[in-house]
Amino acid sequence: MAEHSGFWFGADVEILFSGWPLGHGHFQFYLALLLVFMLSMVAQMYAMTPMSTPKIVPKSLINHAALHGLRTLIAYLVLLCVITFNVGVIITVLLGHVAGYLALTLYIKYYYPGPVATPPADDAKA
Numbered sequence: 001m002a003e004h005s006g007f008w009f010g011a012d013v014e015i016l017f018s019g020w021p022l023g024h025g026h027f028q029f030y031l032a033l034l035l036v037f038m039l040s041m042v043a044q045m046y047a048m049t050p051m052s053t054p055k056i057v058p059k060s061l062i063n064h065a066a067l068h069g070l071r072t073l074i075a076y077l078v079l080l081c082v083i084t085f086n087v088g089v090i091i092t093v094l095l096g097h098v099a100g101y102l103a104l105t106l107y108i109k110y111y112y113p114g115p116v117a118t119p120p121a122d123d124a125k126a
Contacts, residue, residue: 009087016080033092036081040096043078045104046071 011029014022015036021028054064081089 004085007085007087007090011088013084013086013089015084015089016077033088036078036089036092037096037099039074039081040078040093041100041103043071043074044097044100046074048101048104 011026012022013029014020015032021032051064051068054060078093082093
């Protein structure tokens with residue numbers, strides 16, 4: 001694998017693991033891009049959901065810490081994908097973030113619709 005000094009485009013990239021998908025063909029490359037897309041989609045969804053304040057019960061604190069660790073791990077994995085400086089990977093990450101935002105926003109709007117605002121009454125004074 002050649003060293004690149006800037007942004008570049010190509011299928012000869014290592015994503016997350018040494019030697020993968022480098023040298024395993026285009027199918028493995030597109031499978032890696034699908035993994036990057038799903039990771040960035042989940043990272044965006046996690047970023048949009050608020051973290052609740054844990055109760056001062058050990059089980060609640062441990063669950064809260066584990067969820068925070070998972071959110072951080074996914075964010076770091078997406079960051080590691082971006083620092084390959086491969087344009088295809090960066091575009092995939094951006095598309096994953098957009099898809100995650102749209103999916104969660106549409107889910108919230110559909111399943112948790114807000115109150116419908118009624119227009120104010122038109123009081124015509126003579």
